[in-house]
Amino acid sequence: MSGLPIDTTPLPANFPQDFLPDRSLLARLLGYAARNGTGNMLEIGAETGIPTGARTGKVTPMIHYARGMGLVTAEKARGRWHLHLSGLGEVVYAQDRYLDEAVTLWTLHLLLCRRAGPTSPARGIADPWFALFAEGGIRLGNPFERSAYREFLSERQGPKGYLRSLSGLVLRSYTEASCLAATNVLSVVDRDVYCRHPAPDDRSCFPAYTLALLMAWDALYPSDRQVSLDQLYQESRLLNILDWNLAQSEHWLAWMVNRGALRLDRLTGGIMALRLQETALAVRGLYDERI
Secondary structure, three states: OOOEOOOOOOOOOOOOOOOOOOHHHHHHHHHHHHOOOEEOHHHHHHHHOOOEOOOOEOHHHHHHHHHHOOOEEEEEEOOEEEEEEEHHHHHHHHHOOOOOOHHHHHHHHHHHOOEOOOOOOOOEOOHHHHHHHOOHHHHHOOOEEHHHHHHHHHHHHOOOOOHHHHHHHHHHOOOOOOOOHHHOOEEEEEOOEEEEOOOOOOHHHHHHHHHHHHHHHHHHOOOOOEEEHHHHHHHHOHHHHHOOOOHHHHHHHHHHHHOOOEEEEOOOOOOEEEEOOOHHHHHHOOOOOOO
16 A cells, blocks of 8 residues: 555644545545645646636635545645545545445544644644534534534634524535435434434444544554553543543444454553554455445
């Protein structure tokens, strides 16, 4: 696997520019990145069919989504984007080119919600997503109102005019079939009222959860082979994003131990995790539990 490492650069808060993460457009962008495509917005739009204009359009937001989801690396110089598949992007492009499978969708969701390193206060790669799923549980409750989520974003970003539309866009990302609705992360309870749902305790999705855990380990404890599992969960907010408690994670933990990703020591009062697997191996094994 020759793909470049997964990008860890935080995205601008308003990177979507009112455009949803449409999987069909992301799939077209992956094909372009697979050819190591280089071009300005108009050239990329013409080659991929992603709608765009000289000043605005969907090309740049789709590049940012793909970057936040760990699928591509992207550099911009003199108005031209240079796109390449990451190692993860290579595997996804080879195994699920149209981004349809549950393990793919959960990978995209989890990586879009990941923490952007050990900064304080904690911020996400795509902070509106991180705010909702990683830190919004206690703050918003469940179910929650869109207005409460918008207020939470305002506390984090300041009173920006775009937050009204951005708050709605993040939520619609999980109710539109063309985006991430198949994850069943959110459902609509009433007008502008939403309910969060826990991640499935499904072995076919465990490789996605494991990849998210190892990537969080890379970002937070790059020099450590052994860490407190409770501390890793707390700092990464991964259980929050999965909407699980510690007991609900046991089946997945047993799976990781069985697959040789971790060794657990439960004799110290807490749970210490010894890392046995590198992230690149977890990337290659993303579809190993495919049914």
